[in-house]
Amino acid sequence: xxxxxxxxxxxxxxxxxxxxxxxxxxxxxxxxxxxxxxxxxxxxxxxxxxxxxxxxxxxxxxxxxxxxxxxxxxxxxxxxxxxxxxxx
Numbered sequence: 001x002x003x004x005x006x007x008x009x010x011x012x013x014x015x016x017x018x019x020x021x022x023x024x025x026x027x028x029x030x031x032x033x034x035x036x037x038x039x040x041x042x043x044x045x046x047x048x049x050x051x052x053x054x055x056x057x058x059x060x061x062x063x064x065x066x067x068x069x070x071x072x073x074x075x076x077x078x079x080x081x082x083x084x085x086x087x088x
Contacts, residue, residue: 016057016060019060023049026048031044040081
């Protein structure tokens with residue numbers, strides 16, 4: 001099953017896509033280890049993603065920040081989400 005298909009001839013773009021997957025997995029693993037039930041889990045994960053991207057490539061960090069800002073524009077942080085999940 002194909003979930004997403006991307007094509008590029010740009011090696012830099014390909015490297016970014018690969019690192020985006022790796023860094024996202026690392027960030028969400030970090031979030032699980034440092035979970036705060038009073039906060040939207042994405043707060044920790046997104047911050048960690050930006051931190052890690054910033055270490056390897058400043059322009060990639062900015063690209064990721066733009067993507068995360070767009071996500072948050074459409075789906076803002078919700079610090080009550082964990083409380084609702086626990087009440088189920």
